[in-house]
Amino acid sequence: MNSHRSFHEQQQIRLVVEYDGTRYHGWQAQPRVPTIQGVIEDSLQQIIQQRTLVTAAGRTDAGVHAVAQVASFRVGAARSHRDWRYVLNRLLPSDISVRSAERVGNDFHPRFSAKTKRYEYRILHRHERSGLAWNRAWHIWRNLSVQDMQEAARKFCGTHDFTSFRCMPTQTQDTLCTVVCCEVTHDNADIVFTVEANRFLKQMVRVMAGTCVDVGAGKIPASSISDILEARDRCQAGRTAPPHGLYLMNVTYDGWCSGG
Amino acid sequence: MNSHRSFHEQQQIRLVVEYDGTRYHGWQAQPRVPTIQGVIEDSLQQIIQQRTLVTAAGRTDAGVHAVAQVASFRVGAARSHRDWRYVLNRLLPSDISVRSAERVGNDFHPRFSAKTKRYEYRILHRHERSGLAWNRAWHIWRNLSVQDMQEAARKFCGTHDFTSFRCMPTQTQDTLCTVVCCEVTHDNADIVFTVEANRFLKQMVRVMAGTCVDVGAGKIPASSISDILEARDRCQAGRTAPPHGLYLMNVTYDGWCSGG
Numbered sequence: 001m002n003s004h005r006s007f008h009e010q011q012q013i014r015l016v017v018e019y020d021g022t023r024y025h026g027w028q029a030q031p032r033v034p035t036i037q038g039v040i041e042d043s044l045q046q047i048i049q050q051r052t053l054v055t056a057a058g059r060t061d062a063g064v065h066a067v068a069q070v071a072s073f074r075v076g077a078a079r080s081h082r083d084w085r086y087v088l089n090r091l092l093p094s095d096i097s098v099r100s101a102e103r104v105g106n107d108f109h110p111r112f113s114a115k116t117k118r119y120e121y122r123i124l125h126r127h128e129r130s131g132l133a134w135n136r137a138w139h140i141w142r143n144l145s146v147q148d149m150q151e152a153a154r155k156f157c158g159t160h161d162f163t164s165f166r167c168m169p170t171q172t173q174d175t176l177c178t179v180v181c182c183e184v185t186h187d188n189a190d191i192v193f194t195v196e197a198n199r200f201l202k203q204m205v206r207v208m209a210g211t212c213v214d215v216g217a218g219k220i221p222a223s224s225i226s227d228i229l230e231a232r233d234r235c236q237a238g239r240t241a242p243p244h245g246l247y248l249m250n251v252t253y254d255g256w257c258s259g260g
Numbered sequence: 261m262n263s264h265r266s267f268h269e270q271q272q273i274r275l276v277v278e279y280d281g282t283r284y285h286g287w288q289a290q291p292r293v294p295t296i297q298g299v300i301e302d303s304l305q306q307i308i309q310q311r312t313l314v315t316a317a318g319r320t321d322a323g324v325h326a327v328a329q330v331a332s333f334r335v336g337a338a339r340s341h342r343d344w345r346y347v348l349n350r351l352l353p354s355d356i357s358v359r360s361a362e363r364v365g366n367d368f369h370p371r372f373s374a375k376t377k378r379y380e381y382r383i384l385h386r387h388e389r390s391g392l393a394w395n396r397a398w399h400i401w402r403n404l405s406v407q408d409m410q411e412a413a414r415k416f417c418g419t420h421d422f423t424s425f426r427c428m429p430t431q432t433q434d435t436l437c438t439v440v441c442c443e444v445t446h447d448n449a450d451i452v453f454t455v456e457a458n459r460f461l462k463q464m465v466r467v468m469a470g471t472c473v474d475v476g477a478g479k480i481p482a483s484s485i486s487d488i489l490e491a492r493d494r495c496q497a498g499r500t501a502p503p504h505g506l507y508l509m510n511v512t513y514d515g516w517c518s519g520g
């Protein structure tokens with residue numbers, strides 16, 4: 001082993017990050033507005049005196065939360081043994097936390113190595129809005145049939161072209177996604193739409209959740225989800241659910257996952 | 261019935277209010293800082309063009325939340341039939357909501373008519389801090405014995421002088437409180453300290469919860485709670501838990517309660 005050479009080698013650190021997306025313009029760094037990526041890169045720069053790119057498994061929209069986002073960055077081997085969780089959590093604002101940090105091989109990529117991602121979309125179904133969940137769930141007061149929503153969710157399972165369920169305009173050519181699990185559960189006023197898939201198009205979960213709510217409200221029949229998928233037309237699907245009910249819950253990789 | 265006279269009579273409206281206390285300097289109105297009472301009185305003034313006092317069951321501290329605070333105000337009888345929940349919720353910021361509003365007799369007083377109040381103190385017991393619960397639970401990473409905390413909580417039940425468990429200095433002369441229920445429950449990383457009593461001294465729940473955590477951490481033996489109560493000395497009890505884990509959950513009255 002050449003110790004001089006290994007000193008200059010880059011090593012990759014993988015983070016599991018939890019955040020309250022309320023104050024942020026989403027994951028992706030943008031000039032002049034606070035973003036999760038930007039804030040983590042700022043903290044990293046304070047530690048290693050160098051601007052370093054932090055890459056994530058999913059670029060969450062403004063207002064969207066994460067329980068177990070996966071991100072990574074590269075540092076010189078000499079620095080790779082730091083307690084990154086400790087030093088980052090000392091600098092990060094209270095609404096962003098690093099749940100774990102560990103060295104991984106350089107062939108790991110948070111997005112491209114991911115097998116599936118799981119999102120939850122949380123709905124508060126009651127008459128009056130909530131002062132406590134105002135930025136944590138979508139408040140819906142009108143009648144919803146959870147049973148119809150469950151039927152709609154099941155129709156998303158499998159491999160489909162999700163063109164009807166993405167925001168327009170978008171540049172992605174490949175619109176085929178494999179949904180491995182899609183279900184609706186409820187506990188009193190709390191309704192949760194859960195979806196796990198190998199990939200997601202832009203705003204796909206929010207359009208799926210919004211459409212599911214339109215089904216629950218009787219605006220769209222549950223049986224027409226397959227037709228909407230077939231139509232490959234965003235206008236056929238329901239509305240886009242607001243961002244503040246959405247949580248990135250888990251990312252799975254070969255032999256490891258972020259959120260369990 | 262004299263309809264002219266009843267037109268001028270004042271009628272009382274009782275509200276159940278839910279709020280995220282993060283942005284506020286507590287319930288009680290103060291000059292130049294946002295408070296829950298101040299914001300509700302501002303909204304009321306916009307509706308009835310008149311400054312009206314809003315009284316609450318418990319004056320929560322800065323950062324403390326409420327699931328079912330009780331508040332009331334008086335308006336001329338001609339205005340008492342408004343849909344107060346609807347009109348107030350339209351004006352109130354998203355982190356304060358009115359869950360219900362109804363006309364009650366003029367002899368009702370949110371604080372003096374209350375039989376008991378119930379608070380929950382929420383603790384997140386895990387190694388790493390939480391980006392999502394940063395303003396919703398007290399993060400404790402060191403070892404805690406939930407069993408010892410449960411034993412400590414039981415010792416608070418009954419009528420005691422709670423001088424040792426209030427903030428100093430305070431003016432209240434009567435320091436006897438009757439705790440009808442005090443318990444600690446847990447579900448994975450979530451530990452909840454619940455206490456219901458006929459009255460509470462200033463910061464009493466936070467000192468009780470803080471002391472309970474000191475018991476769980478092995479700093480104070482659970483068996484010494486009775487001695488601490490007897491001592492009537494704030495220095496004998498544990499630390500004051502931070503405000504952001506505390507929730508006012510329920511207020512009970514003769515034949516009615518706010519939170520269930």
